Amino acid sequence: MKRANTFDVIPQSSEDEELLRRLLDASAALWNEINYERREHYEDPDQDVWEISEYRGRYGGTLGASTVQQIERKNREAWRSFFSLKKKGEANGKPGFWGNAEEGRELRTYIRNTSYSVKWGKYSRLEILVGQDLKDEYGLGHRERLRLEVWGEPNWKEYDKQGRLELCWDEQARSFRAFQPVTIDTSRLAHPLASEEAALDLGANNLVACTTITGQQYLYEGRDMFERFRETTREIARLQSLLEDGRYSSHRIRSLYRRRTRRRDHAQDALARDLIERLHSEGISTVYVGALTDVLDTHWSVESNAKTHNFWAFRQFIDRLACTAEEYGISVEVRSEAWTSQECPQCGSTERTTRHRDTLTCPCGFEGHADLTASETFLRRQTDVARSMARPVRLKWNDHEWSESPRSCSNEERTNPQVASVGR
Numbered sequence: 001m002k003r004a005n006t007f008d009v010i011p012q013s014s015e016d017e018e019l020l021r022r023l024l025d026a027s028a029a030l031w032n033e034i035n036y037e038r039r040e041h042y043e044d045p046d047q048d049v050w051e052i053s054e055y056r057g058r059y060g061g062t063l064g065a066s067t068v069q070q071i072e073r074k075n076r077e078a079w080r081s082f083f084s085l086k087k088k089g090e091a092n093g094k095p096g097f098w099g100n101a102e103e104g105r106e107l108r109t110y111i112r113n114t115s116y117s118v119k120w121g122k123y124s125r126l127e128i129l130v131g132q133d134l135k136d137e138y139g140l141g142h143r144e145r146l147r148l149e150v151w152g153e154p155n156w157k158e159y160d161k162q163g164r165l166e167l168c169w170d171e172q173a174r175s176f177r178a179f180q181p182v183t184i185d186t187s188r189l190a191h192p193l194a195s196e197e198a199a200l201d202l203g204a205n206n207l208v209a210c211t212t213i214t215g216q217q218y219l220y221e222g223r224d225m226f227e228r229f230r231e232t233t234r235e236i237a238r239l240q241s242l243l244e245d246g247r248y249s250s251h252r253i254r255s256l257y258r259r260r261t262r263r264r265d266h267a268q269d270a271l272a273r274d275l276i277e278r279l280h281s282e283g284i285s286t287v288y289v290g291a292l293t294d295v296l297d298t299h300w301s302v303e304s305n306a307k308t309h310n311f312w313a314f315r316q317f318i319d320r321l322a323c324t325a326e327e328y329g330i331s332v333e334v335r336s337e338a339w340t341s342q343e344c345p346q347c348g349s350t351e352r353t354t355r356h357r358d359t360l361t362c363p364c365g366f367e368g369h370a371d372l373t374a375s376e377t378f379l380r381r382q383t384d385v386a387r388s389m390a391r392p393v394r395l396k397w398n399d400h401e402w403s404e405s406p407r408s409c410s411n412e413e414r415t416n417p418q419v420a421s422v423g424r
């Protein structure tokens, strides 16, 4: 099966950054030259679009022969797709240029699968081929490649084949981005250890509350993260109110947006992996995920509800979760979960229960952690939950990883152990 990794690439010094920029700029210059020639040939009935000059001589020293070939190939693909769309009457114009020399070129390149390597680890690295002239100029050894730092957790660290790497400068995010297509042999995927099930309740205060049919409960806390998100959002709003008329953004605002997004993505990626690894070792083969039901504190407005959605980017998280689950042969099923978050697991009432912060109480005597209870009720709707629940594992984010909090065992946060059997 075909998948892709996307990650940020960081040069380790200003010389390396300059080298990388020159490499991407020369790639764009090459693309523009090839494309210009093809456009000329296209207009001239005596010329053939596919017959173009030899560019390796002028660009090989900067880009390396294989990258010259990849850019040429990429351009050929663009023209081929233009012709096939034209045939269907859907063409939207000839292939375009990557910017221009006066206003700046779009910094981008394509690197052949054998001309780069990625080492995944605690400090991941990307090494790419550059032309001999650039190596000489920047003091790289004859066989040396340009070494770059990689940021972000890739979906796929193990694969059977890597495809052509796309590397570009993202003006919006002000960072270098890499897109790496990979092929994974399905025999490589892990198999579920058993066919157990689990259910998740997603929210903003607690990002994920999970109950497994094997009696485990996990709670990933989000309150601190959400508070920081709200602080950054307030700061963005303040800066926006200071902008001159007709301006919508500034460098500072973009950088805040970017940091806010990056923090969330990092925590989400790590959460998906931490959770799926735990579920895999529990023998889970199916995970049910409900839509957002977090009953927000009463003083929160409709507007903050919208912000919650924005913050957690549920769709993106579920996609990420499904992607990670796939590695372990676990399937993720999205189910509607209407009002399970307010349902009392003991008497079934949804009207009499009250939620105060994380605690759900019912006049029938039930008291438990609201989100964990919701995930348990949700699970019970999908399948039989027979066993009593172990002490919930509470996980906190420290900006790097999710780790078990010593507060895992506070008593009032457990769901009533008798509930599971009573509820059946």
Ligand SMILES: [Zn+2]
Binding pocket: 344, 345, 346, 347, 348, 349, 362, 363, 364, 365, 366
């Ligand atoms: Zn009740």
